[in-house]
Amino acid sequence: MSAAKSKVTSKFQTVIPKAVRERLGLKTGDVVRFRFSEDGPVTVEKALPADDDPFASFQEWGSDEDERLYRDL
Numbered sequence: 001m002s003a004a005k006s007k008v009t010s011k012f013q014t015v016i017p018k019a020v021r022e023r024l025g026l027k028t029g030d031v032v033r034f035r036f037s038e039d040g041p042v043t044v045e046k047a048l049p050a051d052d053d054p055f056a057s058f059q060e061w062g063s064d065e066d067e068r069l070y071r072d073l
Contacts, residue, residue, distance in 0.1 A: 004017035004020050005017070016044075024044075024045065032044050032045065033046075033047040
């Protein structure tokens with residue numbers, strides 16, 4: 001497993017290391033998404049255009065029951 005590091009500034013900004021940019025295929029203007037897992041790790045991935053949905057982060061509305069009730073809307 002490879003690893004890359006980047007320092008966080010006083011404004012909580014950081015540079016995405018070249019190896020990570022290349023691996024994700026990032027270009028200027030791309031958006032990255034941070035995914036949180038239940039057991040702690042956070043992953044960084046390139047966000048796809050469909051990820052622009054502002055309601056996609058509302059996990060509490062994503063149950064199977066919700067999907068069943070709202071699928072025809």
